[in-house]
Amino acid sequence: MKRQQMFINGKWIDSVSGEAREIINPFNQDVIAIVTEGDKSDAHMAIEAARNAFDEGEWTNTPANERGYKLFKVAEKIQQQKDELARLESLDTGKTLTESIADMDDITGVFRYFAGLADKDGGEMIESPIPNSTSKVVREPVGVCSQISPWNYPLLQASWKIAPALAAGNTIVIKPSEITPLTTIKITEILEEVGFPNGVVNLVLGAGTTVGQEMAENHDVDLVSFTGGIETGRKIMNAATGNMKKIAFELGGKNPNIVFADADFETAVDQALNAVYFHAGQVCSAGSRLLVEDSIHDQFVDALVERAGKIRLGNGFDEKTESGPLISKEHRSKVEEYVEIGKDEGAKLVIGGKRPEDPELASGFFYLPTIFTECENDMRIVQEEIFGPVLTVERFKSENEVVKRANSTTYGLAGAVFTTDSRKAERVANKLRLGTVWINDFHPYFAQAPWGGYKQSGIGRELGKQGLEEYTEVKHIFENHTPEPVNWFKG
Numbered sequence: 001m002k003r004q005q006m007f008i009n010g011k012w013i014d015s016v017s018g019e020a021r022e023i024i025n026p027f028n029q030d031v032i033a034i035v036t037e038g039d040k041s042d043a044h045m046a047i048e049a050a051r052n053a054f055d056e057g058e059w060t061n062t063p064a065n066e067r068g069y070k071l072f073k074v075a076e077k078i079q080q081q082k083d084e085l086a087r088l089e090s091l092d093t094g095k096t097l098t099e100s101i102a103d104m105d106d107i108t109g110v111f112r113y114f115a116g117l118a119d120k121d122g123g124e125m126i127e128s129p130i131p132n133s134t135s136k137v138v139r140e141p142v143g144v145c146s147q148i149s150p151w152n153y154p155l156l157q158a159s160w161k162i163a164p165a166l167a168a169g170n171t172i173v174i175k176p177s178e179i180t181p182l183t184t185i186k187i188t189e190i191l192e193e194v195g196f197p198n199g200v201v202n203l204v205l206g207a208g209t210t211v212g213q214e215m216a217e218n219h220d221v222d223l224v225s226f227t228g229g230i231e232t233g234r235k236i237m238n239a240a241t242g243n244m245k246k247i248a249f250e251l252g253g254k255n256p257n258i259v260f261a262d263a264d265f266e267t268a269v270d271q272a273l274n275a276v277y278f279h280a281g282q283v284c285s286a287g288s289r290l291l292v293e294d295s296i297h298d299q300f301v302d303a304l305v306e307r308a309g310k311i312r313l314g315n316g317f318d319e320k321t322e323s324g325p326l327i328s329k330e331h332r333s334k335v336e337e338y339v340e341i342g343k344d345e346g347a348k349l350v351i352g353g354k355r356p357e358d359p360e361l362a363s364g365f366f367y368l369p370t371i372f373t374e375c376e377n378d379m380r381i382v383q384e385e386i387f388g389p390v391l392t393v394e395r396f397k398s399e400n401e402v403v404k405r406a407n408s409t410t411y412g413l414a415g416a417v418f419t420t421d422s423r424k425a426e427r428v429a430n431k432l433r434l435g436t437v438w439i440n441d442f443h444p445y446f447a448q449a450p451w452g453g454y455k456q457s458g459i460g461r462e463l464g465k466q467g468l469e470e471y472t473e474v475k476h477i478f479e480n481h482t483p484e485p486v487n488w489f490k491g
């Protein structure tokens with residue numbers, strides 16, 4: 001198996017240490033690739049290349065519309081190669097091929113969106129209070145950007161970083177999760193084919209504790225954009241203080257899904273199922289915390305349990321499969337620990353809570369769709385992100401009560417309200433401390449709308465015009481049109 005390499009300063013290279021890592025298919029634990037394993041010194045080299053490229057200014061000074069054309073070309077190539085990219089993503093993550101194909105379409109949309117946005121901001125003239133002067137506010141690229149992405153949506157999360165950073169004229173060092181690097185390697189090949197000056201795009205491979213730590217610490221980096229878990233976020237935040245680099249964080253969630261008694265029952269049940277079990281619950285915005293109005297609670301839970309028991313687990317490449325495995329043995333153990341915690345806390349396990357018995361799934365990291373009822377607000381399984389196929393259900397009696405409960409975690413990423421009363425929906429949506437609120441739906445996200453979290457779910461926004469602004473500095477340029485001495489100092 002050919003060892004896959006890193007891309008630094010326009011060249012594909014092995015790591016300095018010569019170490020390598022096996023990449024595993026979570027469906028059957030087959031080794032699907034071998035990649036070079038970088039460490040601090042490789043990250044250092046990549047940052048140096050990005051710094052030089054930024055300071056030389058070839059990309060930064062490329063007219064914005066031309067930067068946009070390049071990104072349109074990237075989008076075209078992603079579409080042309082989407083089947084191969086989707087195949088790689090499913091092999092690497094275990095997610096269904098249908099899901100990966102949808103991801104590739106989303107990623108194409110992200111590149112197209114930021115390609116189109118690249119030349120839309122020509123700065124803004126502001127009213128100067130000083131006579132005979134003009135004031136202009138312009139946005140400029142931040143500089144060298146470290147970009148660290150997670151394993152659950154490897155290329156999608158990377159695209160949310162790469163596209164706006166390049167559109168704004170920055171240089172980048174990207175590090176995918178060490179366990180799912182394959183599509184990020186592939187897109188780097190695409191970026192190379194489209195052609196960016198050496199050092200503008202750099203890819204480093206390796207562990208977070210070595211490569212990622214250097215990307216967060218290094219003083220030549222101006223911004224670190226990170227998507228991942230909250231504890232990693234804290235470490236990166238601390239590491240970034242050395243030179244006060246800017247940080248943009250997309251972290252975890254414990255996302256409330258609120259169902260009022262007047263909701264369309266079938267729709268709410270179906271959406272609740274999709275909210276929590278899509279991609280085996282390994283979604284930052286998974287609706288893993290269901291709050292159901294008391295009068296329909298029992299009926300709702302019965303309907304959910306019936307459908308959860310029918311979810312077809314399997315190989316992501318099998319058309320019948322509705323959900324794949326969890327990403328790794330370690331991650332499944334974490335989910336299993338949470339299920340034990342839930343039982344100890346007194347929640348009632350009504351379905352799942354174990355691995356499937358089907359021998360065909362025995363080599364994969366599978367876990368059955370699980371539901372806990374009789375959950376209380378202060379339980380750990382209600383407050384903490386499990387990131388697996390585990391749903392907690394709580395009852396509520398009033399609008400005020402449910403808003404208070406929904407807002408009671410340290411997270412604030414996303415959530416939903418299901419009701420046929422549009423005024424109630426609006427009132428609740430306005431009171432939820434979340435970066436995204438869906439009304440009568442769950443999960444939609446697209447390039448045009450900002451994505452990010454309140455509270456400890458994140459800092460800053462990706463996507464939308466705010467996603468481009470993250471990668472810019474704001475400069476005020478003031479010009480005096482009648483310069484003359486001010487004579488403040490008389491001597």
Ligand SMILES: NC(=O)c1ccc[n+]([C@@H]2O[C@H](COP(=O)([O-])OP(=O)(O)OC[C@H]3O[C@@H](n4cnc5c(N)ncnc54)[C@H](O)[C@@H]3O)[C@@H](O)[C@H]2O)c1
Nearest residue numbers: 149150151176177208209212213228229232250251252284
């Ligand atoms: N808010 C969002 O949009 C969003 C999207 C996807 C995933 N997530 C979150 O990501 C988490 C799951 O992803 P994960 O398990 O890959 O997260 P993780 O925090 O373990 O790893 C994410 C990335 O950080 C790197 N990393 C680890 N330690 C590091 C360190 N000390 N310094 C620098 N980098 C380091 C990893 O190598 C990886 O590339 C969940 O909490 C999920 O909610 C959030």
Ligand SMILES: C[N+](C)(C)CC=O
Nearest residue numbers: 152153282283284285
């Ligand atoms: C942001 N999103 C929903 C694509 C993936 C979260 O894990």
